[in-house]
Amino acid sequence: MKVFSWVNIVALTGLVAVQAQAADLTISCGAVGAELQLCKEGVAIWEKQTGHTVNVISTPNSSTERLSLYQQILNAQSSDIDVMQIDVVWPGMLASHLADLHQYLPEDATQGQFKALIDNNTIDGRLVAMPWFTDAGVLYYRKDLLEQYDKPVPETWQQLTDTATTIQQGERKAGHDRMWGYVFQGRAYEGLTCNALEWIDSYPNGGTIVNSQGDITIDNPDAAEALKLASSWIGTISPRGVLNYTEEEARGVFQSGDAVFMRNWPYAWALAQSDQSDIKDKVGVAILPKGGENGQHVATLGGWNLAVSKYSQHPQLAAELVAYLTGPKEQKRRAIEASYNPTIESLYKDQQVLAAVPFFGTLYKTFTSGVPRPSAVTGDNYSRVSNAFFNTVHSVLAGSVEPEQGLSNLEGELKRIKRRHW
Template identity: 55%
Template sequence: MIVFQQLIKRYTCGAAVVVMLFAIGANTARAADITISCGSVGQDFEMCKKMTDEWAAKTGNKVTLFTSPNSTTDILALFRQQFGAKSSEIDVLMVDVVWPGVIKQHLLNLTPYAKGIEKSHFPAIVANNTVDGKLLAMPWFSDAGLLYYRKDLLEKYHEKVPATWEEMTATARKIQDGERKAGNPEMYGYVFQGKAYEGLTCNALEWVSSYKGGSIIEADGKISVDNPQAAKALDMAASWVGKISPKGVLSFGEEEARGVFQNGNSAFMRNWPYAWSLAQKGDSKVKDKVGVAALPKGGADGQSSATLGGWQLAVSKYSKHPAEAADLVLYLTSKEVQKRRAVEGSYNPTIPELYKDSDVLKAAPFMGALYDVFIHAVARPATVTGEKYNEVSAAFWNTAYATLSGKSKGVDSVKKLGQDLAHIRHGDKW
């Protein structure tokens, strides 16, 4: 501003120049500086910078990337601090799939800006992001639980990809026993995420839903987990520990499970899609030996269920540039940008049409198998429970952990969990 005033004083005799300078100042004022949190390191950062720079060039606005923590827990805590201060520092937020209901009062309703384009995305994700009739976030990239298996070992033991958890258990035991006799004492049948954290909530929800035991808490707020099918699912999972799964699985997160599988010491693994590209790298002991399938059904009458994961883009209600921020969100979540992210970075699109795109399938062949998985993905009860979701999830994963560790049987576990959830709810509404 000081420089601007000096220029005016210097050219007081040139009225036309003064008018021009004011015009330049007015145009500069109209440009918005949008700050986005969309990944802090590596490929996440580079791709976000590249595509936000493109939007900035097209619109004449400026984009600043905000460096956020790596831990999702820390990111949410940071956002809550910002919200508490009604800070406008971050305009566009990258939010976990379970957050829209938790931070709903701080997010802008994107419905007027989306103008129906959200209908081109997976319905389950859009429903997850819609709270009280408001579209609080646009789907950006998605995740869902998958079954990884050793193609070579299934062929060696003349087995097929298991359709049910019962079949998986039997096949895993057969391969485990055979490989141990062949000289690999560290071989196991199945690894998954079994420690007491959010990953166990994802695994256990898949088990329960696959046996048609509901989704813990239904969309209408009803607590449904206290039922025989949910108990059966937890008991089935508990039967794996120390048998086809190492006892140490009770301390496994995603990376611990991947480490065992990728080192060639497990026939099957439950994990997210990210593990595919790592299993195909040159240093992987299972390179070119891995197949991917939908998770097994809970018995012949069950269904294949995968917990919905992934990330969304939302706009802070405290942004000083809501229209521009919303436009950036719609650009980054568009079909064109999602296709490029899928081809260049193996990010899973949230638009069903892209799972049939020849360019996407050429770059990431495994994505062709994910379409049905995402269509039938089951969401965690975050939207209906809102700010109480963290308590709900902790109660669920602790219950699952108690069953896996042999401290409780399934029927007792789900009964206690139902009572615990009723106490968390406090009345008829969450």
């Protein structure tokens, strides 16, 4: 597994603990886009207000690698990290290692937060994390190119395929030989689970891999149709290298002006609109396409939370840091400066926020009604389910297996996981 060097430091030498002796707390933050810089800035404000010091450590961009890292640290009952940034699908998996924030925060700490996210983070009556920012997949597009080629924003995945093909061919004939039609997160990791769930569930009967009753539903004709279309993109409107893209690789291609469409999270907006971007003021954001005229627009629910390790030596102080970073003032700053979706409902009506990120208003329902990954129903076994799913999808995209056979094999594997583990 490729992980940052500090992972081995944590696991093998405890150097992080030594570094942290000079600080009151240690927090681990993501480094996708502007995440790490924003985290450092928010922490610095809290340090100035309280007089405490915080050691900020970055984690791998891949959420799959980040989960493995956290599991190593928590299973060792290490006190090296006080506050952890955790994915929306992890509370159930990590709950036994996380502090109950109800014990450290005032009763009104969750007031104004989206109830669904608080419910998601409450395991057996214990609030194991506070929502920090929410997410849902969106479609980025080059509005200048769609206008030039007289094409509407695609409503279906087939329309996206056709429009991407037309514009890619036209741009290459005009001398832009690096232009691609569509980039997304195609690496075999959690990001591909998010993308592929959007493809499959956007078809009328594609389903959500495992339904809310725990029934395995993935082996069906609509799911196969979705993956068949997606596999046709590889090497045509999407580079073969997309099979190793995470969020940042996709953003790099799109932001350099070398793609017509991109699927990504809202954080990419502020970066695409920055002065350093080659496509500033040329970008539009829309809801993701649906699977045919009878399908539905689907966006996978994402988002990240802040949790306090049960093994922290300073749980009260750590909880106070979490409360500040997830509070309205800090969430508003992050929304305006870097287009991170707030988890506080009132901020979606804040005029300063809407001026900075207009699609927070137009796509509000997308962010509040995203399709969840089947983590609640599969519990501790979600990582096994997701790994089996994204590895199968990756094999289909790579051309190693046909969609129907891949989904049949996947259904059998998920049934084995269910018999043994859930």
